[in-house]
Amino acid sequence: MLRIIKKPIHFCTPEQSPHKFCQSIRYSTILIFNNSYFLMDQKSFLKLKNLRHTLHQYPEVSGEEKQTAERILDFFEPLQPDQVIRNIGGHGLAFIFEGKEKGPTSLFRCELDALPILEKNNIKHQSTIPGKAHLCGHDGHMAIISGLGLFLHQQRPQKGRVILLFQPAEETGLGAAAVIEDAKFKKIKPDYAFALHNLPGYEQHQIIIKKGTFTAASAGLIVKLKGENSHAAHPEAGNSPAEAMSKIIVALQKLPDAMKKFSLITVIHARLGEVAFGTTPADATIMATLRAFENDTQVLLQQYAEKLCTQIAKEYGLEISFEYTEEFAASHNDVDAWEFGNEAAKKLKLKTKHIRLPFRWSEDFGLFSIHTKTLLFGLGSGKNHPQLHENDYDFPDNIIPTGVKMFEEIIDQIHH
Template sequence: MAVINRIAGFADEMTGWRRHLHQHPELGFECYETAAFVAAKLAEFGITEVHTGIAKTGIVAIIEGRGEGPVVGLRADMDALPILEDTGADYASVVPGVMHACGHDGHTTMLLGAAKYLAETRNFAGKVALIFQPAEENGGGGGVMVDEGIMDRFGIDEVYAIHNAPDFAEGEFYTTPGPIMAAVDTFHINIKGVGGHGAMPHETRDPVVAAVGIVQAIQTISSRNHYAMDDLVISVTQIHTGSAENIIPESAYINGTVRTFDPEVQAMVMRRMREIVEGMGPVYGVEATLEYEVWYPATVNDPDKTTFAVDVARDVVGAERVIGDSGREMGAEDFSYMLNARPGAYLFLGAGDGVGLHQPGFNFNDAIAPVGASFFARIAEMALPVEG
């Protein structure tokens, strides 16, 4: 089988939805217009059970099939990023400094396409729960939806999601059983010294020198405190201090990200970072404090559900266009909370050559929307077959 003919038949309509969403991006939990658009489309498709206001602007809609059966959850994220768009598209964002730079407009469109088809055909036994989630980029909307009880409230038994992947062959899927994306943490280090004239450093307690020393020491966590075969990334991404060439500042700020898969490695990083920050303060005669924030857990695919999802993807695009053991990567995803609550799988869908994610020139490839919609639809039909 290939892309479902009925879905291919309304591909132009899907492109229209996606470009409308692209023009009207929203951040975090504030996806009010997006949620209203989604709810209106679901009503237009004849879906009558639509639950709004979950995790502030999230939606769960239920499509009932033919007879009794389990409940399969299909999830799409809706939020955008605080980036000034530079695509030159005639449907570019009309919201200054906000754009869909990660393709969530496309993900929402793919799930809407599957919803339209499934509401028409209902060729499955059981129920499909359509999960439209806010705040994937920042805020952990997936975790909030789980905390608000969507899995139990709607009886969801298994759950699936896909993400577009620029620079991977258009229309090809890849995934892996077990861990596929890393846990993500954030650290903030504040340094308080004594400022003064740049010509008289002996009268100061220089936070700049302390910041440099702390950053260098942090790098030894990866190189000297953990086994090289255990995946770990520690990246210092911000250092803010100073105002002029002849002024030693009073304070400095360091910020960065930590990516891990193993909770023991994560705990080691937290311990060593605290030891370094607390120890280096006295070394440089400054006050240094660490705030360590544990964010999204690792995204872990259920092996059996991943095997099933790979079979579905092969049904849609062909066996030769699906990689089922691609290995893991260091990005992060709050779909991890849903996979912690229920078995399921997370897959990537190749978008072809183009600008990468989280960049001002990124634009979702509309050609893959029918592929993603067909995958979602076939997940439902193959997981919930109608007998007879």
């Protein structure tokens, strides 16, 4: 159960009393959850809440996050980071907080972009941009990393350095690659990288964590077939891709049955010719999402899918071509990085769920797993909360301090 106290109270240590600390805190927001204490002064909490609400009102989709980045820059200006890197991987931002001693570099990442979906909520901070909305919670993730900025302003790392990364274009799968390929990334190449994602369907404040793969690799496959037109009265004079297209749709979705490890193919769109009742079609397009829990399995799945489609096209004498879009690597949780996150949850006495199977959805953070030791974990946003990408979703403000505190505890382990 969660209780929020917003009034002057006096505390003693937990050893003296299970409900007191030995310090006086004026007008603080005290979150008491499962005997765990999250202390965030009311002024800071309201700052983060107001920031999130503003970001929610003015969403920008992947590649267009210019004003969002400006708002984050304004928030961080009084926090005096030691270095600010702008326009990394597009509109991305990196804030660097240096320690006094040499040590490791850790990166904490959130996402700048919203979704091209119309919001249907009755809230004061509803999106003001028609057809665009923060329906994945990236506004809340930004608030959490901004809260980490407030913490680092007051308490720099003792050793090493902490990077707060606001990454563009997560939803399209292009942002992480753009950041990593940017020459500026060499300045901040981390030893560890951490991120969280809020997860509806789990209790608020619950931590969902796993060693190894946490989210799947995925890619959008576009298959194009080309035959020949003819008059609809004489279909034998042309070469319609209709039958081949139908076979490919069925065959692709059956292909994972032959794979030794988990994989999934979902056909999401198909188009045949044009609406012309006097003409047989010459062109067809099939679009499918390919998923696997491991990157090498994903590569094999793509190779087998292309080979299968090519065989069918050849059987019907059709030309064929392939394109890929929205490619995501699997997010892989390194054992060392996992230990930091697991220990943080233990120290905070948070309810923790150790999942056995990875999530089937994908996260752009997975690309960082190829370059450094990473941890991506889930933060419960409510058992009955609207699901991600639904038009009535809104990030719950009261889990912001939980996310901030998890990252603070990880920093404490690595940098103090």
